[in-house]
Amino acid sequence: MSTETSNIEELANQEYKYGFVTDIEADAAPRGLNEDIIRLISSKKGEPEWMLQWRLKAYGHWLTMKEPAWPNVSYPPINYQDIIYYSAPRPKVRPKDLSEVDPELIKTYQKLGISLGEQERLSGIAVDAVFDSVSVATTFKEKLGELGIIFCSFSEAVREHPDLVKKYLGSVVPAGDNFFAALNSAVFSDGSFCYIPKGVRCPMELSTYFRINAADTGQFERTLIVAEEGAYVSYLEGCTAPMRDTNQLHAAVVELVALDDARVKYSTVQNWYPGDREGKGGIFNFVTKRGKCAGRNSRISWTQVETGSAITWKYPGVLLIGDNSVGEFYSVAVTNNRQQADTGTKMVHIGKNTKSTIVSKGISAGHGQNSYRGLVDVKRNAVGARNFSQCDSLLLGDRCGAHTFPYIEVKNTTARVEHEASTSKIGEDQIFYCKQRGLSTEDAVNMIVNGFCKEVFRELPMEFAVEAQKLLGVSLEGSVG
Amino acid sequence: MSLLEVRNLHAGVQGNAILEGINLSVGKGEIHAIMGPNGSGKSTLAGVLAGREAYVVTEGEVLYQGKDLLGLSPEERAREGLFLAFQYPVEIPGVTNMYFLKAALNAIRKHRGIEELDAMEFIALVKEKMKVIDFDQSLLNRPVNEGFSGGEKKRNEIFQMAVLDPTLAILDETDSGLDIDALRIVAEGVNRLRSPENAVVVVTHYQRLLNYIVPDFVHVLIDGRIVKSGGKELALVLEEKGYDWIREESGDVPADAHAAGSK
Numbered sequence: 001m002s003t004e005t006s007n008i009e010e011l012a013n014q015e016y017k018y019g020f021v022t023d024i025e026a027d028a029a030p031r032g033l034n035e036d037i038i039r040l041i042s043s044k045k046g047e048p049e050w051m052l053q054w055r056l057k058a059y060g061h062w063l064t065m066k067e068p069a070w071p072n073v074s075y076p077p078i079n080y081q082d083i084i085y086y087s088a089p090r091p092k093v094r095p096k097d098l099s100e101v102d103p104e105l106i107k108t109y110q111k112l113g114i115s116l117g118e119q120e121r122l123s124g125i126a127v128d129a130v131f132d133s134v135s136v137a138t139t140f141k142e143k144l145g146e147l148g149i150i151f152c153s154f155s156e157a158v159r160e161h162p163d164l165v166k167k168y169l170g171s172v173v174p175a176g177d178n179f180f181a182a183l184n185s186a187v188f189s190d191g192s193f194c195y196i197p198k199g200v201r202c203p204m205e206l207s208t209y210f211r212i213n214a215a216d217t218g219q220f221e222r223t224l225i226v227a228e229e230g231a232y233v234s235y236l237e238g239c240t241a242p243m244r245d246t247n248q249l250h251a252a253v254v255e256l257v258a259l260d261d262a263r264v265k266y267s268t269v270q271n272w273y274p275g276d277r278e279g280k281g282g283i284f285n286f287v288t289k290r291g292k293c294a295g296r297n298s299r300i301s302w303t304q305v306e307t308g309s310a311i312t313w314k315y316p317g318v319l320l321i322g323d324n325s326v327g328e329f330y331s332v333a334v335t336n337n338r339q340q341a342d343t344g345t346k347m348v349h350i351g352k353n354t355k356s357t358i359v360s361k362g363i364s365a366g367h368g369q370n371s372y373r374g375l376v377d378v379k380r381n382a383v384g385a386r387n388f389s390q391c392d393s394l395l396l397g398d399r400c401g402a403h404t405f406p407y408i409e410v411k412n413t414t415a416r417v418e419h420e421a422s423t424s425k426i427g428e429d430q431i432f433y434c435k436q437r438g439l440s441t442e443d444a445v446n447m448i449v450n451g452f453c454k455e456v457f458r459e460l461p462m463e464f465a466v467e468a469q470k471l472l473g474v475s476l477e478g479s480v481g
Numbered sequence: 482m483s484l485l486e487v488r489n490l491h492a493g494v495q496g497n498a499i500l501e502g503i504n505l506s507v508g509k510g511e512i513h514a515i516m517g518p519n520g521s522g523k524s525t526l527a528g529v530l531a532g533r534e535a536y537v538v539t540e541g542e543v544l545y546q547g548k549d550l551l552g553l554s555p556e557e558r559a560r561e562g563l564f565l566a567f568q569y570p571v572e573i574p575g576v577t578n579m580y581f582l583k584a585a586l587n588a589i590r591k592h593r594g595i596e597e598l599d600a601m602e603f604i605a606l607v608k609e610k611m612k613v614i615d616f617d618q619s620l621l622n623r624p625v626n627e628g629f630s631g632g633e634k635k636r637n638e639i640f641q642m643a644v645l646d647p648t649l650a651i652l653d654e655t656d657s658g659l660d661i662d663a664l665r666i667v668a669e670g671v672n673r674l675r676s677p678e679n680a681v682v683v684v685t686h687y688q689r690l691l692n693y694i695v696p697d698f699v700h701v702l703i704d705g706r707i708v709k710s711g712g713k714e715l716a717l718v719l720e721e722k723g724y725d726w727i728r729e730e731s732g733d734v735p736a737d738a739h740a741a742g743s744k
Contacts, residue, residue, distance in 0.1 A: 428534070433571035436531050437585035437641065438559040438592070447584065451575025451624065 029086040035059065038186055041086045045155050048162065054175065058185030061176035068179055071342040072371040072403055073311050075284060078249060085187045085220075140204070149202055150195040154222050157193030164195055168226050172255035172292040172319070180251040180313075181288040184220045188253070191222035196231035196262075205461050206235045221252040227262035229295065234265040236464055250309075252287045260295030260322065265303070267460050269468050271475075272308030274339045282310025282339070289316035290346075293325035293354075301328040302345065303459045305468045307475045310339055315373065317346030320354035320382075327356040330456040332468075334475055335368030335400070344374035344405075349385035349415070358389040361453050364400035365476060371403040378415040385415040393423040394452050396445070396476070446473040483508045484546060484649055484680050485530075491540035492529045499525045501705035502541070507649070510677040514691055514716060515684045517702035518724045523684045524568060526702070527653040530682075531565040532558050545649065559585075560592035562648030562679075566638040566655050573625040578637065579607070581625045582644055589645060610643040614670030632663035639670040646674075651682045656690035668693030688720035701727055 029037055038059055042052040067078070144151050150161060157165050175185040196202055227233055237254075250272075256264045266289075275282025285308075291300035302316040318327030329345035347356035362370035370393065378385045393402030404421050426448055434444035450457070450469050457465045485507040492500040499522045507513050517523050529536045530543065532555035543550040550558060573581065586606075587597040598606065611618065616636060626634050635655055642650055652671070656664055671681060671694050683694055691699075691713065699715040700707045703724060708731040709715065719727075 427571070429571045430573055432533060432555060433567065433573070434581075434585075435555040436559050436565050436567075437581070437645065438556055438588040439585055440556055440588070443584065443588070447576050447581070448573060451573055454575035 029084060031084055032081040033059075033083070033085055033187065037085050041187060041189075044086060045158075047155075047158055050162075050166065051158055054169070055186050055188075058175035058182050059187075062179065062182035062186055065176070065179045065182055068313075071313050071373075072369070072405070073313065073340040073342050075311050075340075078284070080183075083249060086189075143204075144202070147200050147203070148197040149200060150193065151206060152193055154188070154191040154193050154224070157224075161193070161195070164226065165193065165224070168224055168255065168257055170255075172257060172290045173253050173288050178288060180286040181253050184222060184251045184253045184288070188220045188222040191224075191252070193223075194225040194233065194235065196225075196227045196233045198228040199230045200228075201231070202233040205464075206233065219250045221250075223252070223254040224257075225255070225264055225266070226257045227259065227264050227298075229259045230261045231259075232263045234461060235267070236461065237266065237268045238270045248281070248284055250283055250285045250287070252285075252289075254287070254289040254316075256289075256291035256300055258291065258293050258295060258298035258300050258325075261297045262295060263299045263301075264291060265301045266291070266316075267464060268302075268304040268306075269460075269464060269471065270304070270306050270308050271471060273310075274308050274337065275310040276337075283308065284311045285309040285314065286311075287314040289314065291316070291318045291327070293318060293320050293322050293327060293351075295325070296322040296351075297324045298322050299326040299328070301330070301459065303328075303330040303456065304332070304343075305453075305456070305460070305471070306331070306333040306341060306343065307471060309341075312339075312341040312343050314341075314343045315346050315375075317348065317375075318356065319348045319350065320356065320385075321350045322354075323351040324353045324355075325351055326354070328459075329356075329358045329360070330459040331360045332363070332453045332456045332472070333361070333370055334363045334472065335365070335370045336475065337366040337368060339366075340369045340371075342371040342373055344372045346375040346377065347387060349376075349378040349382040349387070349412075351382065353384040353386075354382055355386045356388075358387070358391075359455050360389075360391045361456055362391070362393045362402050363396070363449060363452070363476075364393065364402050365396035366400060368400045369403070370401065371405060373405040373407075375407040375409070376417055376419075377407075378410040378412050378417065380411045382412050383414050385412060385417075387415075387417045389417075389419045390455075391419075391421045392452070393421075394449065395423065395425045396449075445476055449476060485550075485682075486544040487530075487541070488543070489541040490526075490529065490538065490543060492525065492536050492538045494525070494535055494537065498539070499536075499705050500529065503702075503705070503707060505700065505707065507680050507682060509680055510675075511698065512675070512681045512683065512694060512696045514694075514696035514699045514713075515682060515702055515707075516686070516688070516699060516716065516719060519686065521702045522705040523686075523702055524653055525705075527565060527568075527651050527682075527684050530558075530651060531555060531563065556588070557592075559645075560589045564642050564645055564647030564650045566635075566642060566650065566652040568654040568657065570626045570629075570634040570638055572627045572629075574627050576625050577622050578625050579621045582607070582641060585641070586644060607644060610640065613673050614639055614643050615666055616640045616643075631658040632660065635659055635663065635667055636670075639667050639674075643670065643674055646679075648679050649682070650674075650679065651684065653684045654686060655683070656685055656687060664690060665693055688716045691716045703728060703731070 029040055035056060038055050042055055173181050176182055194206060225235060256266060258264050272283040293300055300318045306312055316329060320327050327347050333341045333343050335341050344360060345358055358374055360372045362372055364370040372391045374389060376387045376389065391404050395402060402423050406419055408417055410417060430448055431441060431444045434447065449472055457468055460468055483506045487503050487505040490500055490503040503526060515523055525536060529538060538551055583603045590597050620633060620637060626637060629637060655667060659667065668690060683696060696713050699711055699713060701709040709727050
């Protein structure tokens with residue numbers, strides 16, 4: 001094996017720089033799941049009866065379902081009766097200032113270019129009056145309120161906007177959609193609700209607020225975004241800063257609804273704990289994300305950069321119901337060490353002249369296994385449907401894997417579906433070329449990987465794109481330095 | 482003191498010896514041409530000097546600016562001013578030429594303790610260098626070498642050389658695959674970059690490039706040894722008579738006997 005290959009491996013073998021903070025929750029339900037636990041969750045949250053009934057119905061579905069075995073991932077069996085499904089939010093012991101925060105964490109923040117104020121907030125420091133993120137958030141909220149935009153926690157939406165929640169909850173991802181969605185529907189902790197009224201263009205990326213809002217959403221997150229006729233919203237989920245989380249199993253559900261001429265852009269940058277080198281302790285991320293282009297000329301775009309999690313099982317899709325509606329999926333998934341990702345999208349063409357675009361970039365390093373799984377489903381009435389899919393895989397080192405499982409089902413003869421796929425290895429030639437121009441191996445790998453992902457980063461909001469590039473650098477750079 | 486001093490260099494790949502005792506001395510301000518038939522070890526020599534990891538040096542030493550070159554990593558060599566114009570320039574999809582070159586230049590400047598250039602300063606430098614070698618601006622914003630024609634790739638190598646301003650430039654068969662116009666443009670670029678402080682080693686199979694880049698010394702490399710050295714007129718003799726007569730002439734004479742250096 002040449003030095004070049006071992007250099008790449010060295011890069012890939014970077015340790016996650018901070019372990020878990022294992023706390024014991026004071027006010028927690030007993031382990032396991034049954035109707036009583038669901039009643040407990042619902043009553044602790046002060047939910048109305050209809051919400052409880054919805055949860056119980058979902059639980060009923062879940063009991064009849066089996067955990068999917070088809071993904072190209074392997075993990076030890078999950079004991080669902082050994083999980084705590086409710087723990088009360090409680091005041092945490094917060095560090096007083098940055099000097100009390102793990103210096104490694106601070107180093108990573110600095111590498112990611114996160115501002116001091118943001119660093120304080122992320123590391124859970126009780127903020128003072130000078131940098132009061134809560135009041136900043138309140139200011140945002142007032143501004144949004146003037147436009148009629150509702151943006152609040154899911155629990156608040158259940159209390160304050162029950163009609164909207166009732167109308168749209170489960171309308172894209174039904175409670176019985178799949179095993180993990182059913183589980184989420186039964187026990188979801190909290191999440192975000194966002195409603196953009198007719199003709200309103202949301203004037204800001206809904207991100208900063210969300211980050212604050214998301215601090216304690218827990219492992220069963222639920223998000224619902226509705227854009228009325230002609231509305232527009234760009235929503236950013238997650239954060240490039242590493243997330244500490246004691247919950248191993250995450251099963252979130254995200255539902256997006258776009259009515260006539262509406263557009264929803266949903267971007268995710270995810271950097272959870274991937275586990276140690278042997279894959280122990282990492283997050284299992286089983287997410288159901290789906291958008292519904294319900295109206296004519298509506299458009300939903302998913303952009304994701306996935307670098308964390310031990311196991312990723314995630315297929316953000318779009319139901320293209322309205323005529324001329326457009327679905328897009330842009331994805332970068334990185335697997336390193338023992339990480340496994342089975343991710344892709346589902347584009348279901350139902351309306352006429354519907355279009356979808358899929359661009360998937362998988363990067364595997366170490367022993368990482370990266371699978372793209374995508375479904376392009378053109379129904380009988382989808383006259384003039386178009387799809388373009390491009391799946392590229394990049395391998396770093398020689399012990400990782402890239403897999404592609406494209407499914408294409410076409411029932412309308414006027415449809416046009418294109419699929420392109422490529423697999424490449426970071427070439428020693430490329431790295432040597434960069435080094436001969438004075439760049440270090442680390443910078444060379446970063447540059448090549450970022451170049452590979454460019455088509456996806458281009459879809460991210462500017463500021464997020466810069467963060468994502470740095471994040472990719474940090475994820476692969478690692479041990480060097 | 483010469484800029485580059487190669488002494489009894491033996492190197493090979495996967496146990497196969499390719500270079501079998503190279504001696505070469507290059508002084509500042511000089512242009513050396515290394516010529517030889519296919520498979521004689523020309524590109525191996527260029528690769529060993531630049532630090533290609535596939536090659537293993539089994540014997541000998543190389544001094545560059547009086548320091549042990551072989552002990553330096555490829556990127557350290559580059560930052561110390563050694564530049565290799567690749568025979569087959571590599572494509573880097575998604576990374577613009579401009580971005581790549583700025584990162585490279587700043588890595589070199591940082592190493593030398595010079596302040597790194599910001600975007601505006603870099604653009605000013607690039608504009609100036611573009612004039613020197615007649616480089617098309619549209620290539621700057623395209624991904625490195627991706628979709629470039631053979632001529633554009635080679636011109637891009639010379640453009641990079643112009644921006645990075647090396648002390649020792651090694652051109653590895655830069656003439657291969659070029660039509661006569663491109664050849665002239667590339668050669669003119671090299672000539673304009675010539676200074677009393679730097680040196681150029683031109684590795685080539687054909688004499689024609691040497692019509693445009695006139696060497697001070699010509700060395701003939703056969704079977705991993707420099708078997709004959711001379712002035713620029715040697716290249717013309719080679720063009721006319723080929724390499725066989727040298728093979729016969731040199732016979733089994735040890736390469737050292739013919740080794741040449743700067744005066």
